[in-house]
Amino acid sequence: MKIATWNVNSLKVRLPHLLDWLAAEQADVVCLQELKCEDKAFPLAEIEAAGYHAAFNGQKTYNGVAIISRAEAQDVSRDIPGFADEQKRIIAATIGGVRVISAYFPNGQALDSDKYTYKLAWLEALTAWLKDELVRYPQLVLAGDYNIAPEERDAHPDWKEGLLVSEPERTAFRALVNLGLVDAFRLFEQAEKSYSWWDYRMMAFRRNFGLRIDHLLVSPALAPQVTRSWIDKAPRKLERPSDHTPVLLEWA
Numbered sequence: 001m002k003i004a005t006w007n008v009n010s011l012k013v014r015l016p017h018l019l020d021w022l023a024a025e026q027a028d029v030v031c032l033q034e035l036k037c038e039d040k041a042f043p044l045a046e047i048e049a050a051g052y053h054a055a056f057n058g059q060k061t062y063n064g065v066a067i068i069s070r071a072e073a074q075d076v077s078r079d080i081p082g083f084a085d086e087q088k089r090i091i092a093a094t095i096g097g098v099r100v101i102s103a104y105f106p107n108g109q110a111l112d113s114d115k116y117t118y119k120l121a122w123l124e125a126l127t128a129w130l131k132d133e134l135v136r137y138p139q140l141v142l143a144g145d146y147n148i149a150p151e152e153r154d155a156h157p158d159w160k161e162g163l164l165v166s167e168p169e170r171t172a173f174r175a176l177v178n179l180g181l182v183d184a185f186r187l188f189e190q191a192e193k194s195y196s197w198w199d200y201r202m203m204a205f206r207r208n209f210g211l212r213i214d215h216l217l218v219s220p221a222l223a224p225q226v227t228r229s230w231i232d233k234a235p236r237k238l239e240r241p242s243d244h245t246p247v248l249l250e251w252a
Contacts, residue, residue, distance in 0.1 A: 001096060001251055002026070005143035005214055006235075007033040007104070007197075007244035011064075014242050015043055017235055022050050025232070027248065028070050029095055031102030031143040035064030042066070057091040065091045065102045065144070073100075083125040090126075092133075098222065099137030101130075103144035108169070111162045119147075123172040131179055140219040142181060145197075145244060147213055148173045150183070154212040156193065164211060181217040184229040184249040196231050197244045205236055214247045225251040 004027045008014040011032065022030070030052075035042070039058045047054045047068055057078040058064035065088065067073055073093035080090055092101040103126070106119035134140055149155040149165050150173040159165065177183070185194075195210030204210060218226060229249040236245040 001028045001098070002248060003029045003031070003100065003141055003143065003216065004246045004248040005031045005033070005102070005145070005216055006246040007145040007214060007242060009034050009242040009244065011035040011037055011043065012041070013240065015046060017238055017241065019046065019050055021235055021246070022052065029100055030068045031100065032066040032068065033102065033104035033145045035066060036061055037064060055091055055093050057088045059088045063088045063104055065089060065104050067091055067093050067100055067102050069095045071095050080125050080129050083122070085122070089122070094137070097139060099133065099140040101140070101142045103142060105145060105147045107147045108163055111166055120168055120172060127172070127175050127179065130176065134179060134219055138219060138221040141222065142176070142217040144215070145213060146173065146215050149211040149213050153192070156195070156209045156211065158209065159211065164213060176217060180220045182220065182223040184216045184218050184223070184226050185212070185247065187223065187226055188229055194231055196247050198236065200243055214244055216247060216249050218249070222251065227252055
């Protein structure tokens with residue numbers, strides 16, 4: 001099975017890129033983030049014409065997540081139970097016996113902002129929920145835009161901003177790992193300066209001035225089955241691309 005995560009930064013704008021990529025890559029499951037569209041505007045007909053089912057959790061202008069898959073998703077749930085939040089950042093479904101979660105983690109805006117406080121509270125709620133989910137679903141993938149570069153090697157050496165690399169954010173990432181989740185990308189030898197996001201400004205992509213903030217964490221039961229994980233930079237080279245690019249894993 002091949003699973004991908006991709007923050008498309010507007011599904012309406014990036015739909016042609018997504019459809020072309022699906023045709024070429026033939027992924028079994030794709031977790032999307034930052035749809036920026038309400039559920040009634042989700043391009044379901046186009047996704048189904050491409051041979052995929054879709055489950056989505058959207059809102060106007062901001063946020064929004066989806067799972068598109070060859071096999072129809074079962075037991076779909078939305079949002080973090082018990083966490084009051086108007087922002088649509090979570091969707092989960094069971095596909096082929098694997099619990100798949102597409103998550104769009106808060107950005108945080110600035111270290112001294114209310115949005116950063118919200119980010120840490122959201123992460124705490126997510127971790128508490130996942131602790132129970134891992135008991136219910138031993139085979140689980142948490143895919144998404146985490147808005148966290150978990151280690152120094154996941155950020156360009158010249159990155160000077162505190163956001164996305166702060167110690168509280170990295171501590172929250174480690175709390176997820178401490179549940180038993182495994183960073184699939186780091187199961188394999190990877191090239192230095194491997195990133196999944198580059199700012200639109202200052203020719204960041206051309207300079208490879210980026211961060212690895214899109215991740216696929218897998219449960220202990222699933223980790224030994226993973227045979228490959230990689231970043232596909234090709235979509236970032238297209239005209240009017242998302243500022244993120246897909247990250248994938250495969251297992252036997």
